[in-house]
Amino acid sequence: MITNLLAPTTLAFTVTKNLAAKGETEREEILSDPGFGKFFTDHMVDICWSARGGWHRPRVQPYGPIALDPAAAVLHYAQEIFEGLKAYRHTDGSIWGFRPDANARRMQRSAVRLALPELPTEYFIESLKQLIAVDGDWVPFAPETSLYIRPFMFAKEAFLGVRAAEKINYYVIASPAGAYFTGGVKPVSIWLSTNYSRAGKGGMGAAKTGGNYASSLVAQQEAYEHGCDQVLFLDSEEGRFIEELGGMNVVLVKKDGTLVTPESSSILEGITLDSVLQLARDRGHSVEQRRVTIDEWRDGVASGEIVEAFACGTAAVVTPIALIKAEGFEIGSADAPAGELTMSLRQELTDIQYGHVEDRHGWMLRLDA
Template sequence: MARKDLAWAVTPNESAKTEAERAAVLADPGFGNHFTDHMVDICWSERGGWHRPRVQPYGPIQLDPAAAVLHYAQEIFEGLKAYRHADGSIWSFRPDANGRRLQRSAERLALPELPVEYFIESLEQLIAVDGDWVPSAPETSLYLRPFMFAKEAFLGVRAAKKVNYYVIASPAGAYFTGGVAPVSIWLSTEYNRAGKGGTGAAKTGGNYASSLLPQQEAAAHGCAQVLFLDALEGRYLEELGGMNVVLVKADGTLVTPDSDSILEGITRDSILQLAEDRGHRVEKRPVSIDEWRDGVESGEIVEAFACGTAAVVTPIGQLKSAGFTIGSEDAVAGELTMSLRQELTDIQYGRREDPHGWMRRLDA
């Protein structure tokens, strides 16, 4: 069906937070604890395509008990942030890349592909009414959560013919309230996140659901996150429960695992691009756990970090497992790790030139 422009309807929330109530939330928002006054809703049907776009009051979504998502998990989502710059303007970081990744996830989950233009427009429409929710304190942001799921009521096993796309938003405080510090990671050897030919490269809820039990195991061992190995051989690094991993060699080379079951991280790719801009070599390839362990012991690998939308870059001080430990819980954050983190966040918050045109203004 030919694409047509969306005609937006906006319904103001009559129970919107007062300025004082909003200020109280923004003073200590945490992460994912509070939500803005409105949300975006766009319908899709096999016959009508994308239609009835609207911004409406934030609130419960009514679902039929037979809705396909509740039975067959046909669902995808994205995550990105809106940043308040010093002049008060509101910007997002590479939203086009998030829009394209949502399309790739949709293809894998047999969902309709939302045009990237619609994706970006949905963010702009929400910011147009909820822009006051974007905080201005250092290292804070408004986290944007677009998501799509099968809404058709039926119990047959097939792709749904009715789907809805939503965007909600949640103010986010500084991820590291006491300053960026290295974390300990638990290596899962009993569980896998995804397998070859599965949904690992899609941003779908099932991937995260399968990480929750090993994440509890990690917490029981005093670790902040869990790292998964490949499902076929159990030798090669995949990713953390919600972040990519990068190793730094003594010669300045950055190495990151690559496979068709790893989610393509936008933050990771941006960090690697900034490293290449500085003249560092970047390698995307299979990386074995033995290479990491032996590299640290020999001094060839000198830093490790995780990266993703929420924390941007998190230094890894120690990798723990049932049989061995890599690194030390007393390790300090790597110099290159912290330098790249600073450069990327400076671009996101408008403190530094944006050489790649990654930033897009949402409130223009």
């Protein structure tokens, strides 16, 4: 584990304004139809780390290209991690983040696995506030829209030896995000991959690192070829146990109201998942986090024991699952409606995020104050 050499109180940001920042008219045009990950705000955060100096030189600077030496370690050994969270505009105009402390802790766990320095939670949250302070106008007002924030960290040291890098950079960029489901929430079809695994035992599956997503892309292409929206992975050892989708966690709902979600050391811990399960517990539902076979899902749907299924993650929040397609069998039906509990939990969570209902768990943190 790489420890931090500077106390959180020593971090003071310098701000360099972008003289070519987009004007109000151009920005509002983008915010009217931002899509996802296509447009970026005017500034970014940059904090350096070195083995000798710890975290230093925190800056907010104009958004733009990052200069890298061709021998930068990240280009050769993929030593990098990232996070994803959103900033929400409330009706009074204020800007809030949803459980950013949980993102900070998950990034620290990812850092340990990738032999990267752990960014203190105080630094993480302050980096979000610093970016919002200059780019808060990029947080849209329209329903179901948000500002997607992407903190990331990578090995910038130029060397070709196989070891943990001693020079690291942490950045934060942001991109306005439109409503994920433009025509209303629709159940999706999922392809069950039996040719590829997302991660293996003892691997990096529980870390939010690009390699896990790279390994899912060929399977995602396979899903598209079969007319599906996403891909579901099984465990790499036996090929029987459900793990997660390419970028979302999975939840099954039994007829008695019990929620069941797969548990594995190679699954990325989901902050949205954890929040949805807590809301379900608040309502009195039982929650089981355990190993789940694909046969249990198939047999449960056939018998009526499993009545709903959904995926959850930062981008789409909660997505109903209608159909699982696989080589030789299907689970569910393409025209199955979204589950009642699925949609109710989605509504409650988004109402909390946008400030429409009471935040009983203290999940929201104001970022523009």
